[in-house]
Every structure is written in structure tokens, then in C-alpha cells.
Amino acid sequence: RDAQSRLIIVGFQAGTPEFSQELLQNLIDIYLAQNLDKRRRVQREASAWLDGEIEKAEQKVVKSLAELVSFSAQHGIVAMDEGANHILTFFQKAAEGLIKTKEQRIGLEALQKDGGSSNVSAAITGVKSPDLEQLHNKLSLLEAEHAQMTEIYSESYPKVVLLRKQIRFLKDRIEEVQSKAVSSIVETAKQQESLSEETFEKAKQMAMDNKSLGVQFAVLKREAETNEAIYKTLLTKSKELQLSTEIIGNNILTVVQPTFPVKPVKPRKGLNLAIGA
Numbered sequence: 243r244d245a246q247s248r249l250i251i252v253g254f255q256a257g258t259p260e261f262s263q264e265l266l267q268n269l270i271d272i273y274l275a276q277n278l279d280k281r282r283r284v285q286r287e288a289s290a291w292l293d294g295e296i297e298k299a300e301q302k303v304v305k306s307l308a309e310l311v312s313f314s315a316q317h318g319i320v321a322m323d324e325g326a327n328h329i330l331t332f333f334q335k336a337a338e339g340l341i342k343t344k345e346q347r348i349g350l351e352a353l354q355k356d357g358g359s360s361n362v363s364a365a366i367t368g369v370k371s372p373d374l375e376q377l378h379n380k381l382s383l384l385e386a387e388h389a390q391m392t393e394i395y396s397e398s399y400p401k402v403v404l405l406r407k408q409i410r411f412l413k414d415r416i417e418e419v420q421s422k423a424v425s426s427i428v429e430t431a432k433q434q435e436s437l438s439e440e441t442f443e444k445a446k447q448m449a450m451d452n453k454s455l456g457v458q459f460a461v462l463k464r465e466a467e468t469n470e471a472i473y474k475t476l477l478t479k480s481k482e483l484q485l486s487t488e489i490i491g492n493n494i495l496t497v498v499q500p501t502f503p504v505k506p507v508k509p510r511k512g513l514n515l516a517i518g519a
Contacts, residue, residue, distance in 0.1 A: 293480065313459060329457055342438075347431040348475060
């Protein structure tokens with residue numbers, strides 16, 4: 243959990259049928275494979291969520307394009323009325339706001355589902371939290387004290403053990419606070435997106451109520467372009483996530499390959515006989 247190197251020792255009683263070089267290597271290979279699969283599973287789940295978002299966005303693109311084609315087929319080529327520019331300007335701004343809030347929400351929610359302390363830190367950049375700053379300050383002090391103590395005492399010294407537990411507790415607490423902060427940011431982004439969608443729909447309705455065919459055509463065209471832009475954003479995010487899933491490596495490696503012992507470690511008969519004599 244501390245992202246530090248781990249030493250795993252697998253022991254067998256020498257001479258038993260279960261003990262073999264091949265079995266020991268298989269155990270190590272299985273452990274490494276399970277660890278890598280666990281690291282990639284979270285990103286696969288985030289990718290599946292994005293696939294669902296892409297499917298919904300694709301349906302909106304198809305629907306808006308169908309409406310645009312139907313309108314064009316029904317009314318033919320239409321001209322823009324000069325007096326309707328202010329209506330389209332308002333609708334244009336509403337469409338741009340919708341794209342922006344959707345991109346923010348998608349990015350934050352993808353970070354949240356992807357997980358990882360670095361992603362959490364990236365999501366809350368610029369958000370000041372007194373509790374989080376206080377916890378980081380305490381953690382820095384404890385880590386500095388722990389570094390000083392380990393220069394004098396061993397890792398088993400009670401004070402060092404206590405400091406290590408306190409550091410672990412603070413790190414867990416920081417992760418919890420960061421997770422809540424990200425959830426709050428994502429929820430705020432969803433609310434902003436919802437407001438942008440309401441504004442977009444009102445602007446669209448206002449423009450479509452205009453009797454000018456040119457205005458109605460421009461609105462339908464802009465709606466199709468907006469849905470297409472959102473769809474492309476989701477596709478880009480999905481490709482980035484798939485690429486990061488493929489290139490993610492294992493955070494555990496075999497430092498020294500296991501070797502089959504030539505003789506048992508215990509008992510050391512020669513030494514015992516010498517001492518006995």
C-alpha cells in the first residue's frame with residue numbers, strides 16, 4: 243500500500259514431493275499475473291463506463307443529423323434572416339457552454355472511475371481544503387521525525403513502529419478526504435452540466451419558435467455539430483484510457499530468480515556435532 247518494494251518469501255520443507263523449482267516459479271508467475279490484472283481491472287471498468295457514454299452520445303448525433311436532413315428535405319435550401327442574428331448568438335453561446343461543461347464532467351468522472359492517488363491529486367488541483375492541508379502538514383512532520391528516528395534506532399524500536407502506524411493512518415485519512423473532495427467536484431460538474439442542458443434546450447426552443455426557416459435550419463445544424471463535438475470528446479477520452487490500460491506495467495518484479503536448494507537449510511548436522519563434541 244505504500245508503493246514500496248515488497249519481499250515475498252515462499253517456504254517449503256525440503257524433501258517433500260510438492261517442492262520443486264517449477265512449482266516455485268509458477269507461484270511467482272501467477273502472483274505477478276494476478277497483480278497486473280488487478281491494476282488493469284479498474285481501468286477496464288472505467289473504459290466500460292465510457293463505452294456507455296459514447297453509445298448515448300452516438301444516439302444523439304444520429305437523431306440530430308436525421309432531424310437536420312429531414313428539415314432540409316422538407317424545406318430545401320433556406321436563407322438566414324438578418325434580424326435573427328441575436329437569437330442564434332444566444333443559442334451559439336448556450337451550445338458552447340454545454341460542450342464545455344460536458345467535457346469537464348466527463349474528464350472529472352473518468353479520473354474518479356480510473357482511481358489512483360495521482361489522478362485524485364490531479365482532479366482536486368486548485369481546490370483548497372483546510373482539512374487536507376492540515377493533514378499534509380502533519381504527515382510531513384511525522385515523516386521527517388520518522389526519518390530522524392530511523393537513523394538512530396532500528397525499525398522494531400517502539401517509537402519508530404508507532405510513527406509508522408501514525409503515518410499509515412494519516413495517509414489513509416488523506417486518501418479518504420481526497421476521495422470525498424473528488425466526489426464533491428464531480429457532483430458540482432454534473433449540476434453545472436444539467437444547468438447548461440436546460441439553457442441549451444430553452445435557447446433551442448426559443449430559436450425554433452422563430453418563424454424564420456433559416457433560423458430553424460441553423461439551430462438544427464448547430465445542435466448536430468454540438469452533439470458531434472461531444473461524441474468526439476468521448477471517443478478521444480476512450481482511446482486515451484484504452485492506451486493507458488495497454489501500456490500499464492506491473493509494479494512488482496522478480497529481483498532474483500528462485501533456485502532449487504542443493505541441501506537443506508536445517509538441520510546443520512556438521513555444526514551441531516562439532517558444538518556437541
